[in-house]
Amino acid sequence: MYTSEEAAYPSRQAERRAPDGRRGLYARIRTKDGWAVQHAVVTMTDTSGQQVVRAETDAEGVVSSRPLTPGVYTAVATAAGYTPAALTAIVTGSGAAELGTVVLARQGGADLPPPGIWALDPAHCAISATAQHLGLSTVRGRFTEFAGRIEVGRSPETSAVAADIAAASIDTGNSTRDDHLRSADFLNAASYPTISYRSSGLTPAGSDRWIVHGMLTLAGVTRPVDLHLAYLGTGSDPWGGLRAAFRAETELRREDFTMTYNQVVRAGVNLIGSTLKVELDIQAVQSASLP
Known part of the structure; x- marks a missing residue:
């Protein structure tokens, strides 16, 4: 035993x-x-x-x-x-x-999972965005359809992240609001169905923290976006696989992606805040080791 x-x-x-x-x-x-x-x-x-x-x-x-x-x-x-x-x-x-x-x-005192190709497990991942509403509270939405992979190299310089999100999969719990978010006022999902992120480098920010540098394409606009990433560790799963867990977040300005729609509801207060807080809770399964 x-x-x-x-x-x-x-x-x-x-x-x-x-x-x-x-x-x-x-x-x-x-x-x-x-x-x-x-x-x-x-x-x-x-x-x-x-x-x-x-x-x-x-x-x-x-x-x-x-x-x-x-x-x-x-x-x-x-x-x-x-x-x-x-x-x-x-x-x-x-x-x-x-x-x-x-x-x-790891060199630089920052850890990463073992080298290899790691595929996101959508069933155990969450990608959410939060916006301020009426200057008083927040509205949280999540994307339900996405795929991605993390390639951990033998050195951070050879590591990479790639992810694609279905823009139309936004879900805030209100169908009327979701339809508006999918429209040309915001995500413009009909013309630009995919939100994509491709990393361009990693910078260590602590023993288990990294800044992922990359380009985000959203609503047809591509801008540089940094993700603040925490590596939470690895472990075996019941099916014989090896999993790694991460948490990442960033903040986006809507106007950087031409999402300028808003309504002034009273002096100095907009219906929707100018920034979005994006949070990612990720589990990835190692699909291949490096040769």
């Missing part, structure tokens, strides 16, 4: 069952979330600075080598997109150097 930890991280079952009689370097290279770092390289140098081992991790993030001469060595684990980790390795009389689990942090 497996523990809950083993169920969450199946590769750890194999780690626990590794032969007790193994010799040489043995280490597990992991991200902060506990996922294997593939294509990581571990080197070991002796006290004279001579390299005695250079080994690459396997698909489970495990690295091993031939038996070594007893002594004290310096081990360095490196991987593209991660900050190198150095530690002292002591080789015993049996020729073994057990380093255990070595955690690599």
